[in-house]
Amino acid sequence: MPSPALPEKRWSIDLEKSIQEAHYADNALYAQRYAFNPDSGKELFVIDTPPPYPSGTWHIGAVAQYSMIDVIARSQRLLGKEVYFPWGVDRNGINIEFVVEKNTKRKMKTYDRAEFLELCRTTIEEFTEAMRHTGKRVGLSCDYEREYLTDAPDYRSVTQSIFVELFKKGDIVEDLRPNIYDPVEGxxxxxxxxxxxxxxxxxxxxxxxxxxxxxxxxxxxxxxxxxxxxxxxxxxxxxxxxxxxxxxxxxxxxxxxxxxxxxxxxxxxxxxxxxxxxxxxxxxxxxxxxxxxxxxxxxxxxxxxxxxxxxxxxxxxxxxxxxxxxxxxxxxxxxxxxxxxxxxxxxxxxxxxxxxxxxxxxLLKEWYVRQTHIQDKMKEHVDEIEFHPPRNRQFLLDWMDNISIDWPISRRRWYHTEIPIWYSEDETKVIVPPSGTYVQPWREAPPTGSRVLDRMSREDLGSYHDLEGTMGSVIGEEKVFDTWMDSSNSNLFVSGYLNHPEVFEKAFPTAFRPQGKEIVRTWLYYTLLKSTLVLDQPGFKHVWIDGLGMDPWGRKMSKSLGNGIDADSVLECGAGGRTGSWKVKGPDKTVSLRANKIGSECFRLWKACDAQVGDDFHINPEEIEKKYFGVLTKLFNVARFASQFEVPGDLDEEPEHLEPEDRWILAEFQRTMNTVEQAWSNLDIYTATQALKTFGTGLLPSHYLEMVKSRLYDDDVAAAWTLHRVVRDFMAAFSPVCPFFTHHISQTVYGNSSVDVDAFPRQAFAEVAAGTQEGERLCKLSTELQEFNGHVWGAKKDAGTSLNQPIQGITVPESLAEFEGTLTRMHKLE
CATH class of the missing domain: 3.90.740.10 (Valyl/Leucyl/Isoleucyl-tRNA synthetase, editing domain)
Structure with a gap:
């Protein structure tokens, strides 16, 4: 019995972690795989990744969604596109202010402003680093070297520049109006x-x-x-x-x-x-x-x-x-x-x-983005966007139908992007900074290149340098922007707006916006509003709206219910043989959920298989382990079995003679691959993964391997070529879902890494390619083959005979005559 090239007897979390660590250790190789190169000549596919907010632990539902965004990123690379999968973190806002206030037991306004901002910055950086670790643990193939942070000067400068542009156009106004106000947070x-x-x-x-x-x-x-x-x-x-x-x-x-x-x-x-x-x-x-x-x-x-x-x-x-x-x-x-x-x-x-x-x-005097006048134009742009699933477009349209007032964008907080305005002493004029400059008016003077505008008419009166002497004592604005004023620029920023105009010309509208349905009325709506006001274009080509992460009882996971699960604990459980345990607050009592092994690959496979995009998904570690770790085990066993047979010559060259069972499995495999490629092209994770799972755990091991085992042990080159070709290409097609699993098998058995594959394995198999007359004929025999095999196995079970023992009285039907020799040998028919 030859020794398998895969030395491990089973897939494990420890093996997964060692592969991951090696994967991220070589920065140069990582950049070669995943860094964005807009000059590659390939079709650009820019993902406007939802920048997560770091708050200590990363919510398991959000991590599940993010892992599926990675599946999309990897699948589009596999289809030959130049993918920019940015790693961005949303760090502005009241949440980090709350954390600092809670930690120090002091309210924001009791601090010196600069001191409080530094406390927020250092605190949120600790959370951000933990989030980076989780992102890598779940296998995200982000371009980490181009990380963007919404509280960084380059990002904030874009927000401020857009504000100035819209103010000059009259789409941002200042007015005394009724506003919704939180008196506690001020x-x-x-x-x-x-x-x-x-x-x-x-x-x-x-x-x-x-x-x-x-x-x-x-x-x-x-x-x-x-x-x-x-x-x-x-x-x-x-x-x-x-x-x-x-x-x-x-x-x-x-x-x-x-x-x-x-x-x-x-x-x-x-x-x-x-x-x-x-x-x-x-x-x-x-x-x-x-x-x-x-x-x-x-x-x-x-x-x-x-x-x-x-x-x-x-x-x-x-x-x-x-x-x-x-x-x-x-x-x-x-x-x-x-x-x-x-x-x-x-x-x-x-x-x-x-x-x-x-x-x-x-009643408060605030800054507003005008929006009621632009709704019809926005709806025209929304009609140009492809939604996944199509039904979720209605979430957006329903919200837009309720828009009756302008969007108040100024806030009386501190850890946000500052409104870039200074006022003349008589308050009739304002000073705005030049485009691309980040300013803090509450503590600094207008920079070189600033312009003076009439406060009411917005007429440009000249440079601040020339008019400074007429302005009196200049007063800097102390208010800041609503955090969504920053977040709604994410698609513009990652596509290169202002910073990389030559990339922006090719990359906008942004290819892909993935997000949860709970932020349709905020992040999606405000982003589309901004794209319409600034550029009069739809913000995206595709909008992908997933469902919500639910607890085992069907309730949305939330801090208020206390029913959330920490993502790290799910990904890490089982390492070193340890059992993971989570206390989750149920409707009636707190219960413990336990699982022996999950890890990122099993976690990703579960999310890809368990619910179509847009459907809510229940998160129960026990169920994930029970249903999907076994799938990985079965696929690993197939690859390990194949690895004991020598890889024959060039797998891209088909042997001159193939047996009927080889031709049949190649026809079925080609049909599966066509389904998978079309699904990846349609951003359809569920269909692609289900097709691969069905083939890889059904037809391939349960039927084909049983039909060719004796040939393989007799060193039949055609059988070995067929098996290795199928396993190799399967791993490439499956790599978006389980990248480290497929990477290890591909590299160990075939000397190449599936995560480096940037071309979907499309080569057709001569006569049996799906769509050809012969390919279709062979695929039509699949049901009969499976039924016949099932009939024989059932008969042996009913007779109390083991599967490797002979059986009498069963003949191969005429419709399967070409497989008669194989089936007779496989089942020991007498």
Whole structure:
């Protein structure tokens, strides 16, 4: 019995890790494999990789999605494209500020600004390094040498340059408008950053008195906002209140510096079946209040300040936190006899997505990107993009249909990209930096090349160098951008915008945007908005929207539920024979999940096989091990079995004579490879992987190997050539899914590395190529072959005979006559 060229008896996590370590150790070889060369002459395929946010551990669901992006990257290289798979990290934003505040037990505003920024930078770099390690552990073939960080000067300069460009065009405006505001974190947020959470609250029925003495009862959950009431409205079809329309009604709580009465009017937004069917409209309880104030031309009152406290207009409630003012308002109404009833109930209230703090809508002067005027043009561009799966385009369109206000982009935080504006002393002019320059206006003067613009008209008045003496004491803007203002430039940045214009011309629209469906309304929408405003083009050729990572009970994994799994623990478990264990919070109790071996290759294979793109996927390490480590074991066994037979000559030259079973498996293999190549071309991971899995664990080992074992042991060259050709090409086609697994087999057995293959193995097999008459004929025999083999094996089992023993009474059907000798020998038919 010859010795296998593959010395390991089985695939293991330790073997996987040793291959990975060697893979990343040689920087020059790694760069040769994966570095982006835009001058190669190949078709460019730039991936706008979702830059993960480093927050200590990398979420297992995100890692699963990222591993599939790597499958796409590797498959496109296999198809001969010049792939840029960037390693980018999203490091701006409030999350790292929260971490620093939590670690130091101090709020941001208690620090010197520069000191706080340095704390954020050093903290997030530690998290980033851990994330780099996880990225390599899961096998990402990124161009790590071209790493981009959204808090780096080169990235931030692009954001600032785009801001200046859009400001000059009039697509960015500064205005005093109602904004969603998080008083706890002290910053404006956008609609897309708001979620609703159930909270206990009191629905209060309050007695109001009209000028004719009629008493009305109005239901509200915000009695502290009575001081900001601008109008009382009823539905125009509600006949109960027809006689009261046009009357004035007195505010039931004491106020300061405003009228004591408001008018009763009609408005179609009133729900007649809510409470008593009468609505007080305040500035501002919700977005409906904003709309009514705008529609009726009412003057708003500022009831809540930037610290989340009541203002002077609230009279005796002034200076109280909102929740305290609510309790005080209820007590005051009860004392004066105007409280009809107060009933506690559950209510979904708006909170900030990151801080989970109740938000308010208050008047603030902020910077906005205009977006309502551009929706039709955006939809034209969206129609030009190919979505994977097509149905997920609707997530985007549904969100766009709800866009009714401009996007507020300024924030009152610190660890973000600064708004690149300085103001003249009289505030009539602004200074903007030259394109491609990163500036921090809060602590530095305008750089050389800055221009002076009229604040209102945006007219260019000349260079700051020439006009500096007329500007007075220049004041730098202290506000920063919303983090999505940075993230929405990612496709422009990786495609070379501003920094590499010659590459950008070839690479844009960006080839591929992969992401989860949970950030369609933010990252995808804002990116497409930016591409339309800046370039009037669709941002992408392909948008690939995956589902959500779910726990074993079908719930989305999240920190709030405590049901997440640390990615590193899944990838590392089993190393050195250790068992992995995870405590996961279930619906009723916390349970332990255990698995002996998973690793990155099994993990990637599971995700590629388990759900088509767009479908939510359940993550259960026990199930992953049970279903997919066995697949790798079976494929490894096939390769190890093949490796004991000498590789005959040139595998690219077909032998003169092949037996029917060789011709049959080559026809089936060619059909499989055609399916796989077409699937890779269509960015269809599921179809490609399922086809390879079915062939590699079914037809090849269960049928063909059983048919040719005796020939192989008799040193039959045609059988050895067929087996090795199939295994070699299979590993190349399978390398996008399990790169280290295939790399080890290809290099050990065939002296070449599958991860270096940049051409899909397309060579057809002479007469039996799929699509030829002979190839089709042989493939049609597959079902009969499998059924016949299954029939014989079943008969032996029923007779209590081992598979290697003879059996009588079974004959090969006439339709399989060309295989009669092979099947008779294989099954020992007598």
């Amino acid at each position: 910053t404006t947020i956008a609609d897309a950053e708001v979620e609703r959470l159930p909270r206990k609250t009191k629905l209060v029925d309050v007695r109001w008195t009209c000028e004719d003495g009629t008493e009305l009862v109005i239901s509200t959950t915000r009695p502290e906002m009575i001081c900001a009431c601008g109008v009382v409205v009823v539905h125009p079809d509600d006949e109960r209140y027809t006689d009261l329309i046009g009357q004035n009604v007195t505010l039931p709580l004491e106020t300061n510096g405003r009228e004591k009465t408001v008018k009763i009017m009609t408005h179609p937004s009133v729900k007649s079946d809510f409470g008593t069917g009468i609505l007080m409209v305040c500035s501002f309880g919700d977005q409906n209040d904003v709309a009514v104030f705008r529609e009726l031309g009412l003057t708003p009152f500022q009831a809540i300040d930037l610290e989340g406290k009541m203002t002077d207009v609230s009279g005796p409630l002034s200076g109280m936190k909102v929740i305290d003012a609510r309790h005080a308002a209820i007590e005051a109404l009860e004392v004066q006899g105007d409280l009809v009833q107060a009933v506690e109930r559950n209510q979904d209230i708006p909170v900030s997505e990151r801080g989970k703090n109740p938000v308010e809508i208050i």
